[in-house]
Amino acid sequence: MRLSSIALVFGTFLIGAVLCLVTALFAVNVIQDNSERGVRRALDLAALHWAEVEADGLRVYLAGTAPSEALRFQALSTAGAVVDAARIIDQMEVEETKQMAPPRFSIEILRNDGGISLIGLVPSATDREALAARLGKLTEDGSVADLLESADYATPDGWDTAVDYAVSALQRLKRAKVSVSAQQVEITAISNSPNAKRSLESELSSSAPRGLRLSLNISAPRPVITPFTLRFLIEDGTPRFDACSADTEEARNRILSAATSAGLTGKAACTIGLGVPTPNWAAAAEQAIAALARLGGGSVTFSDADVTLVAAEGTEPDLFDRTVGELENSLPDVFALHAVLPEPKDDKATGPPEFLATLSPEGLLQLRGRLSDELSRTTTESFARARFGSGNIYVGARLDDSLPADWPVRVLTGLEALSKLSNGALIVQPDTIRVSGNTGNTEASAEIARLLAEKLGEAERFDIDVTYQEKLDPVASIPTPEECEAEIAAILDTRKINFEPGSSTPDSAARGTIDDIAEILKTCGEVRMEIGGHTDSQGREVMNQQLSQARAQAVLNALRERRVLTANITAKGYGEETPIADNDTEEGREANRRIEFKLIRPEPTDEEQTTLESVEQSNVEDTDAEAPSEQGSSDE
Known part of the structure; x- marks a missing residue:
């Protein structure tokens, strides 16, 4: 009986001990799991994904490689906010500090009429005094504003080559901004004309060293047209422009629309330039073109504010008088109209005296017909040799002292017009000048019209038949x-x-x-x-x-x-x-x-470029789609 009581008491205590042990182990596991999950969640929310967490009983181990000492401390603080800091065992490492990357060296060279300025960061090895001295030779007083900073890092590859090229390029650029960095030069400048722009781009590109990335942004201002000229003709029922000028895009559209209404077909060129005598230029051109269309033929020529309308031979006088009267009343006040109705030709009259010049595609110029006197022949020959080359002239003109007094001027003006063509012919007569031929310049017809109008007067009759051929255009013939x-x-x-x-x-x-x-x-x-x-x-x-x-x-x-x-x-x-x-x-x-x-197409950028006051920026231009174009190569 006594043994049974002792066994019962002992069993009760044993069962209690086992239950306490199981409960303690369960509690430890719960605390361990909750601690590990809580710390892991907090580290993830803090974007500390590199840290590793492992719980062992009440202790929490943090391991992993921290990118920096600050992030290691942040991981400890984040874990300490979840569990008691005394339970955290730090086993984390810190990455070795990387060598600081060198800065990006660059120079902004600004040049205008006021001088040259240098702005940017250069390596300490760069000889700033020598650079300033080289640039100073490009200015009148030799002064250069040196605002450069320097840093003691190794000179990057291609730096000296880029700087040398930038200095040599500035010899051709009076107003420009040149951005220089290692193996790259960006040039922003302004040229005097489209032709000067093409020439400058060609020179700068051809002189660039191999391996240098060159970016050119050269703008050409609108041409100054003097005199501001427009010439529209209707011959044998076919309208055409010999010259067309406008001051704005809207004015050009209005003029071309009026020409289309007068029967012009196809695409016509009309240059937008500076020098328009009045803002009413487009309105006057519209009215004059419409008047010529009512006459059915002839020509209308604008030279600044002087307007010359020449009707076709055989135009009815009543129609001519009525049309001219309406045009005179409708033209803006600044314009002066001169109207001509040609007299019918006398079929029995002999042909007028002529001077003929023919220019072959090979550059040979032949002069025939009549000249006024020996002085006129000598002057004409000298002018021709200067324009076309001394070894390419054949003179077979005879002298005639009965020619008009202005004959030498008409001949020289006609030769100057012919020099603007690649090949063609010139016919000079007392009442008209005819220029015909081929050219690679889209503006040749307009330039000839302005030349004849300026040299001979707005009322002069002249006929221009110039054909543009792309194969003669040194720029257009280059494929895009x-x-x-x-x-x-x-x-x-x-x-x-x-x-x-x-x-x-x-x-x-x-x-x-x-x-x-x-x-x-x-x-x-x-x-x-x-x-x-x-x-x-x-x-x-x-x-x-x-x-x-x-x-x-x-x-x-x-x-x-x-x-x-x-x-x-x-x-x-x-x-x-x-x-x-x-x-x-x-x-x-x-x-x-x-x-x-x-x-390789330029990438768009949101950064505004620094510009000189005298440099015009033109926005380029284009976002084209890339297309793969070459395939090849074979692997094993």
């Missing part, structure tokens, strides 16, 4: 970058650039393809393109990228060997990251092994 890209794509649609297996050496069949591409690029000028190398997905990704880079560079080197200007052409390997077909098939892998040519 998009056309170059399309021509290369047309070649590579049928012929790929293949390589020796597993190497960056083009095979023998690729040489002819590269030859044809080189010939296209030689006609394209300074076009910015990228040669991109691509592979299939076979092999390691790093090896594929290296192989694609080597192959793109091999194509670039092959173009250089063929004397192609490659300063604006770069090579880049993309490896397997941009497939154009399925890599699971042999056909797809073959398509993915390729070389692509594509244009």
Whole structure:
């Protein structure tokens, strides 16, 4: 009986002890899990994903590599807000402090009539005094405002080359902003005319060192037209412009619309320029063109505020008088109208005296017909040799002292007009001057009309028949970058650039393809393109990228060997990251092994550019879509 009581008491205590132990273990596990989850959640909310959490009983271990000492301390503070800081065991490490990256060195060189200023950050090794001295030679007083700061870092590659080129470019630029950084120069400037702009861009591009990225933003102001000229004709029922000028886009649209209503078909050019004598220019032009259309033929010529209307021969006098009267009453006050109704020709009269000049496509000028006297012949020959070259003149004109007094002036003016053509003919008569021929200048007809009106007077009759031919235009004949890209794509649609297996050496069949591409690029000028190398997905990704880079560079080197200007052409390997077909098939892998040519277009920027007061900024211009254009290359 006594043993049973003792056993019962002992069993009760044992059961209680076991229950307490189980309860304690359960409580510890609950606390451990809750602590680990709570700390993990807090660290995630604080974006401290690098920190690792592990709970062991009541202790919480923090591990991982912190990017900085501050983030390590933040992790400890975040965990301490969830559990007692005494329970946290810090096992975190801190990344080694990286060497501070060098700053971006750049110079802004501003030049105008007031002098030259330097703004920016340069390496300490840059000789600022020598740079200022070189730039000082470009100014009258030799002064240069040096606002540069320097930093003691290594000079980046291409820095000295870019600075030297910028200084040499400023010798051609009187007003400009030149931005210089390592291996890159950006030039913003203004030129005197569109022709000067094209010439300046060509000079700057051709003189740029190889490997230098050059960005040109050169604007040309509106041309100053003196006299402000417009000449519209209707001959044999066919309307045309010999010259057209307008002061605004709206005025040009109004003038061309009036010409269309008068029967003009096709596209007509009308130059927007400076020098308009009155804001009512477009209204006066509309009224004059409409009056000429009512007459059915003739010409109307504007030279500043002087208007000359010449009716066609055979125009009814009543219609002429009525039309001229209405036009005189409707023209703005500033314009003066001179109207001419030609007298009927006498069929029995002999032909008028003439002076003829013909200019061949080879540049040979032949002078025939009549000249006033020996002095006039000597003057005409000297003028012709100065304009057309001393070895290209044949003179076969005879002397006639019965010619009009203004004959020498008419001859010299006509020769000056003929010099604006690539080839053509000139006929000078007492009552008219005829100039005809071909040109590569879209403004040639307008320039000739202004010249004749200015030199001979607004009432003078002259006939201009000038044909623009694109093949004679040195600028228009150059293909656009998009056309170059399309021509290369047309070649590579049928012929790929293949390589020796597993190497960056083009095979023998690729040489002819590269030859044809080189010939296209030689006609394209300074076009910015990228040669991109691509592979299939076979092999390691790093090896594929290296192989694609080597192959793109091999194509670039092959173009250089063929004397192609490659300063604006770069090579880049993309490896397997941009497939154009399925890599699971042999056909797809073959398509993915390729070389692509594509244009490099300027990226839009939201930053405002600093400008000189005297430099006009023109917004460029375009957001074109990139199109892949060359394919090739073969991997093992």
